[in-house]
Amino acid sequence: MGISDGHLWSPRCPACPDAPGIDLAVLLGQVARGDQDAFEAVCRQIAAPVFGAIRRMVRDRCQSEEVAQEVLIDVWRSASRFDAGRGSAMAWVMMIAHRRAVDRVRSEQRSAERELRAASAMIPYDDVAETVEASLDRERVRRCLGSLTELQRQAVTLAYYQGYTYRQVAGLLGVAAGTVNTRMRDGLIRLRDCLEVGR
Amino acid sequence: MRAGRPEPHTLAGAYALDALAGADLARFERHLARCEHCAREISEFREVTARLATAAAAEPPPGLTGRALAAAARTRQLPPATRKDAARWPARHPARTRPAGSRSRAAGLLRRAWVPRLALAVAAAATAAAVLLGVAAGTAAHRIDEQQLRGHAIMAVLTAPDATMLSGRVTTGGTATIVMSRRQRVLVFAAAGLRPLPSSKCYELWLMGPGGDRAAGMLPDPRQGMTGPVIASDLKAGDHLGLAVEPAGGARQPGTTVILVIPL
Numbered sequence: 001m002g003i004s005d006g007h008l009w010s011p012r013c014p015a016c017p018d019a020p021g022i023d024l025a026v027l028l029g030q031v032a033r034g035d036q037d038a039f040e041a042v043c044r045q046i047a048a049p050v051f052g053a054i055r056r057m058v059r060d061r062c063q064s065e066e067v068a069q070e071v072l073i074d075v076w077r078s079a080s081r082f083d084a085g086r087g088s089a090m091a092w093v094m095m096i097a098h099r100r101a102v103d104r105v106r107s108e109q110r111s112a113e114r115e116l117r118a119a120s121a122m123i124p125y126d127d128v129a130e131t132v133e134a135s136l137d138r139e140r141v142r143r144c145l146g147s148l149t150e151l152q153r154q155a156v157t158l159a160y161y162q163g164y165t166y167r168q169v170a171g172l173l174g175v176a177a178g179t180v181n182t183r184m185r186d187g188l189i190r191l192r193d194c195l196e197v198g199r
Numbered sequence: 200m201r202a203g204r205p206e207p208h209t210l211a212g213a214y215a216l217d218a219l220a221g222a223d224l225a226r227f228e229r230h231l232a233r234c235e236h237c238a239r240e241i242s243e244f245r246e247v248t249a250r251l252a253t254a255a256a257a258e259p260p261p262g263l264t265g266r267a268l269a270a271a272a273r274t275r276q277l278p279p280a281t282r283k284d285a286a287r288w289p290a291r292h293p294a295r296t297r298p299a300g301s302r303s304r305a306a307g308l309l310r311r312a313w314v315p316r317l318a319l320a321v322a323a324a325a326t327a328a329a330v331l332l333g334v335a336a337g338t339a340a341h342r343i344d345e346q347q348l349r350g351h352a353i354m355a356v357l358t359a360p361d362a363t364m365l366s367g368r369v370t371t372g373g374t375a376t377i378v379m380s381r382r383q384r385v386l387v388f389a390a391a392g393l394r395p396l397p398s399s400k401c402y403e404l405w406l407m408g409p410g411g412d413r414a415a416g417m418l419p420d421p422r423q424g425m426t427g428p429v430i431a432s433d434l435k436a437g438d439h440l441g442l443a444v445e446p447a448g449g450a451r452q453p454g455t456t457v458i459l460v461i462p463l
Contacts, residue, residue, distance in 0.1 A: 032276070032279070034276060036268065036271060036272065039267075039268065039271055040264065040268055043263075043264040043267055043268070044264065047259040047263055047264055048256040048257060048258060048259055049252055049253040049255070049256040050252075050259075051256075051257055051258075051259040051260070051263065052252075052253075052255040052256040052257030052259075053251075053252035053253075053255045053256075055255075055257055056255040056257075060419045060420050061398070061401075061420060061447075062401035062402070062417040062418065062419065062420070062447060062448075063417055063419060065260050065263060065401070065447050065448040065449075066417050066448060066449055068259065068263060068448075069263060069266055069267055069270070069448050069449070072263070072264070072267035072270075072271075073267060073270050073271060073274055076267070076270075076271040076274060076276065077274055077275070077276055077277055078276075078277050079276065080276065080277055080278060080279040080280065081277060081279070081280045083280075086242055087242045087245055087246060088246060088249065090249045090253065091242075091245040091246050091248075091249040092245075093249075094245075094248065094249040094252040094253070095245055095248075095249075097252065098217055098248065098252060099217055102217045106220070137250070137253065137254060138254045138256075141250055141251060141254035142254070156212075156216065156251075159213065159216040159217070159218035160216050160217075160218075160248060160251050161251070161255070163217075164218065165213075165218050165219065165220045165223075166210075166213040166216075166218040166219065166223075167220075167223070169218065178209070180213075181209050181210050181212060181213045182209050182212075184212035184213050184216055184218065185209055185210075185211055185212030185213070186212070187212065188212045188215060188216070188244045188247050188248075189212075191247045191250075191251075192243050192244065192246070192247050195246075195247060195250055197243065197246040197247055197250065
């Protein structure tokens, strides 16, 4: 199975000193049986990465909290669908969180309100979160992102952290859509090897 | 192969980044259902993107977990997946439904005296964004034309034949303006001069009517004193629009601090 060691996934943030704790995959199994204490322990482990990732995409504080809460409830509702044979627990949680955030960002893109947010998201453009404290894990991600080509990095980060589709990324960068999707895949392959998350 | 239709396999990266939409997504998911290699690659990519996510970890707001626990206690859980569901892991959750407003349609001529004012505010935001984008990233400036077209849902309300404008004073300060189309059962809300809130509180819109109260969305942070526009859809006869100060993350029912009520 994939990486599911709690400690490898610990966000190591000062706000969550007790984050590592019991293996997340084990806890999800208990949550699937309706164990509310296990759900509380899961929330303690995932709240910071879930909220941080959503905040980074959605930007707006109130709406980020709203989406983060939806994600935690999704985890409760669908814990029985987590299959440890198909990937780590944190990858499963973050997939749910990212899709929720993407849904929110794309529905905002349909409204004029998105304009200003897009502008404010572009200005302090930086590969990895700005204000949060440095950590070993974060440094490693930053270093690995730095090892990509410019186009690979832009393609991956515009899609993942800003919620753009690959066709939008292509328009944004003035590059053919086919080039963008191969750069996304090449970039993820390089990140996978750099972060050593191969199975 | 037709131009503009990439080899499905090369889309594995875009899929893992949730960067596929519409027909691209449907086509790739059909391919994925019979491509073991793709499924393996995507599951590795999910481990990568999870690291991108955890690298952005930030201190969650106080009370987030508490509210999730309370909501979980009244939320029914899904049964374990059947074999068929499991084969589709990671399955997409159903798209979140939001008050999305009416269908886009070509914005017609502005019909009413007040429309230019609101339209101007929307256009001004777009222009400001274009300028900022131009400064921040020269290559990005051209995309604003595309994004301007996305204001259609709002423009469709502003230019609806039966559009009506209402406004009200917010008791804690500021004014709210709504433009509503009864026929489309949609309204656009905007406010000016709302009092800033502590980080533990948010402004939330409510539709309050005989059939019960429905949350209609959290207001975004104000920009230059302006808040919105926010679209609320699915209006019902007898509804009132309410604005309330709620705990960050929203409430189940409008709280005691409803600071604006507008009969619709």
